[in-house]
Amino acid sequence: MENIFSEKIHWRHFFGGFSFLIIILQILTGIFLIFFYDPAIDNAYKSVQYLTNNVTGGSLMRNMHRWTAFFLFLAVLIHTIRCILRLDFMAQSKRVLWLTGVLLLLPTFMLIVTGLILPWEWKGYWFMEIIPNYSEFIPLIGHKLKSFFIESFTLPRYQVLHILVLPIIFLILINYHFLDKLRKRGVFKYIYKHALISLPLLIAIVVLAKYITIPSEDPEVIPMPLEGEYIPAPEWYFLILLLPLMYFKGSLIPVLSIYVPLLFFIAFAFLPYYLKGKAVREETEAVEYNNPAPLKKIFIRGSLVVIIFAMCTSLIYLGAYNSPTLGCNGCHHLKSGFRMGIVPRQFKDRNVLPNLDDNQWMMGHWFYPTEIY
Ligand code: HEC
Structure with missing residues (x-):
């Protein structure tokens, strides 16, 4: 019998392969969710609540979809760190x-x-409001872009983006990235073997999805505003991107949170194209593949990956730890009046809700809902 652990390629790109595996998982749970989600603005949250509370397996599917996204984020991070350390761009x-x-x-x-x-x-409402505000910082087109985001927003349109447009772009890129080559080696064999060696991580997703869930009801006992501050929630890793809004003012915001990352991103994507002619990696790659690196080298590389990964994740942790998971329901609760219980219908009208224009206020309200007014 062929030994699955003998195929070195699985270990070399373990987190890349794991990402691929959970993308499939994400598509499957996503398809399940499609059947229950209703994008009409008055029904959207109700349909999510119904799905979570009344449909068999609904809560598990929804929470798996959340936790899988989180694991994908981490796996992609490790995969990227490893590829950089391996100097793949050379x-x-x-x-x-x-x-x-x-x-x-x-x-x-x-x-x-x-x-x-x-x-x-x-x-969700908060996010939809803060993203257009962000685009306002871009010179010349900022204002137009912002009104475009606000005016064009409807839930069905965003649903089409989420379940159709973006997945198609994603799959085309994945195809060029590695599916092409994988097909020659046998996709199903690969999936099967990779599922076996990543079983512990897959089980972790299911366990987290079962036990650390997102609240989906206005709770019987109204929580305190800061409740859930230390409960991990997979969405929080994203908040790190919005932190500049909290700590920087004025023109520093666009520089640090838009221009620098954008320039870096473009430079990074095309890196191998300017290093043309300086390629020295090809042979070493092949040699290394046939003669695995000595243990010491593997150890040093592994530790480097762990250290960089730990640095990135602790930043995410620091940026997100104190945003309440359950606390929003403490005040945004039907018992506090209709206006507070559900997202207001005038959510696009910033004359009625002027706070929505103020990212600093929004950011502060998210992290410290009690102190803000
Ligand atoms: C301590 C009570 C309290 C908590 C907890 C709280 N909010 Fe609020 N929130 C309010 C009040 C009061 C307003 C209205 C402020 C105003 O209109 O001046 C508000 C306004 C908002 C707004 C602005 C739009 C609007 O309709 O006025 C958003 C978005 C929002 N909250 C999101 C959240 C989120 C997300 C959380 C959880 C992280 C949260 N809130 C937690 C009390 C709270």
């Missing part, structure tokens, strides 16, 4: 691989944003 034969890999981050990011908005509870 290998000319890997140019397309590198470019598509970096570009894949964009639809992933957009899938997270749209996915957060769709349930249309207070957090």
